[in-house]
């Protein structure tokens with residue numbers, strides 16, 4: 222079974238699905254490759270919007286694949302992995318068309334970073350999500366803290382990062398993290414959310430997104446992400462982080 226899928230629909234919707242439900246759609250190096258392919262495909266003119274989701278109904282994404290990334294011990298080893306994913310998320314953040322994280326299930330740690338790199342977040346009613354990185358004695362390391370601070374108010378971003386806990390869909394909506402909650406079919410709900418946008422010309426959507434891209438460039442998003450990656454890599458090599466990950470893996 223392929224660990225990811227990319228579908229292109231006639232109405233211009235491209236859907237990238239992380240297909241590792243048995244690992245709660247954790248991000249491995251293969252998924253990073255798949256995301257790179259999806260971003261290249263999404264740049265094509267016929268694509269109007271890119272949707273990112275997870276297979277099954279348990280998880281959108283449980284963050285980095287801890288069983289594989291746990292082998293990375295030093296700051297430099299961690300930096301390489303974090304930087305690789307952060308570069309993909311920066312590309313996603315700056316993609317010149319609307320992007321949607323379709324939260325079909327729980328979003329944890331790096332899963333919330335992936336969601337924050339998207340312009341909109343739609344969540345199934347029962348979904349929980351949170352930046353739990355702090356409980357693993359690290360910070361966000363894929364740029365998600367920087368993206369989050371461009372998506373919600375500073376006080377809500379700080380609260381979400383520093384509390385390092387899960388929130389339910391009502392709380393996520395109150396904080397401005399998610400824009401809409403759905404109960405039915407995920408892709409149809411996403412289409413309903415997007416239907417007014419999808420009837421517009423792709424160039425119009427691109428031009429509007431460009432207004433925000435210019436603002437984010439001026440706000441130094443790329444530089445801030447690089448600093449975030451570097452800071453996380455320093456914490457990653459600490460004993461406290463490795464101890465917490467061991468605890469999860471031995472569960």
Ligand SMILES: CC[C@@H](C(=O)O)C(=O)SCCNC(=O)CCNC(=O)[C@H](O)C(C)(C)COP(=O)(O)OP(=O)(O)OC[C@H]1O[C@@H](n2cnc3c(N)ncnc32)[C@H](O)[C@@H]1OP(=O)(O)O
Nearest residue numbers: 243244245247283284285286287288329330331361362363
């Ligand atoms: C590394 C980058 C960093 C960042 O920069 O942000 C991060 O992403 S840090 C955050 C890393 N993620 C986590 O700490 C989440 C770990 N997972 C969980 O807490 C839970 O699995 C869950 C997401 C809350 C779901 O719970 P539940 O539905 O009860 O499933 P299980 O816990 O039983 O998991 C099933 C299965 O999946 C494996 N799994 C889950 N998450 C990961 C993961 N992130 N990496 C690797 N494997 C994962 C879990 O080990 C189980 O496997 P088996 O025991 O083989 O069935």
